[in-house]
Amino acid sequence: MYTFIINPNARSGLGGRVWEQLEPKLKESSVPYRAFFTKYQRHATAMTRKLTSDGQEHTIIVLGGDGTINEVIGGIKNLSLVTVGYIPIGSSNDFARAFALPRDPQKALAAILSPASYSYMNVGLLFYKNRTKRFAVSAGLGFDAAICHQAVISRMKVILNRLGLGKLTYAAIAFHRLIHLRPASMQVTLDGKKTLSFSKVFFTVAMNHPYEGGGFRFCPEADPCDGLLNVMVISGISRIKALLLLPFAFKGWHTRFHGVYTYTCKEVQIEGDIALPVHTDGEPVFLQHSIRACLEPEKLRVITG
Structure with missing residues (x-):
């Protein structure tokens, strides 16, 4: 059945x-x-x-x-x-x-x-405050989540969908949000052992799949079946450079540039100095200072091929 x-x-x-x-x-x-x-x-x-x-x-x-x-x-x-x-x-x-x-x-x-x-x-698992939420594709804090929040209320998404151009929604909103975003300072702790500090962070995302936001290949090496999360941090670059990196991200080539940091882990803790938008698979979560992501112990069987 x-x-x-x-x-x-x-x-x-x-x-x-x-x-x-x-x-x-x-x-x-x-x-x-x-x-x-x-x-x-x-x-x-x-x-x-x-x-x-x-x-x-x-x-x-x-x-x-x-x-x-x-x-x-x-x-x-x-x-x-x-x-x-x-x-x-x-x-x-x-x-x-x-x-x-x-x-x-x-x-x-x-x-x-x-x-x-x-x-x-x-299957990913996000912890924030006293709540948990699963994710299949990704969970992020900062700019990428702000795009998801905006997409939920944007008339642009409705218009582009009707024109058959819905996949451009996130790219269009990304250009708009970059202009108004205030970069934050963040600490990223991998597997409870290694803590990294970043300034002027646009966003940090934990990826279970390689793609996010309608085809941005943010973590090209991510494999949803390998038991690991891939983490990407965009930090210490100008808004103009961030804008210029977006087209490269469709192919995963953005990882070759300074200011793009990638890691693999089983668990990641992300803390910002200000409350920032959070998302799971593009679904908004209220503003948070801190999130933690890991993987469920059980796997989910998916029909592929």
Whole structure:
């Protein structure tokens, strides 16, 4: 039995239209399935938590964007009992990029119904204040999170989605936010042992996948299945240089330049001298001075290939 969790409002209503095209295929092939539709923020988390509370194995297919994937993974009770498939129709689709999943919904469904392979993915865990939140792709503090916060309320995202240019949303907002951002001082502690101090930091991000923000390859060496987090810090450079680095980041070439620092670890603590925006998979978290990120002990099986 396949359980579909569908965000009908993903990409300005594209989610609902895509499901209308895919459901007849399931019926024609007599595929056993059930479908649930999200109606509000974090609804997918609540539904997934209820579905997976029975202690049984489940195959959950997510139709939406990275935010919907984030919500579903956040609600899974026992990661080792769940297999996830993904039909990507969001603005960024960084989760799909990492696994080279088909972007065409029909091909994505075909790959899910006849899996060629599976990957066993690490799941990130973010700690802030007295709360925890899972992430699949990344969690960051500073500039990248500010972009995510702005994207949630931006009319630009809606307009670009309607024009079929949704992937440019984050790049466009990035140029705008860089002008107004106040760089901060940060301390980054890797695996509780090595503490690094940085000044004039634009942002620090813990990456489980190589891509963030609609295709920025911030940590080119990141592997979602290797049991490690990749950390990137952008520090000590001018706004102009930061702007010039953004196009290089689509290819991962930004790591060759001074002011870009990358590390690998199992756990990272990030502390800023001022409260800064935080995100998990592009989903905003209230301003924080300090966050800690690590990986869940269990892995999640993902349909790939």
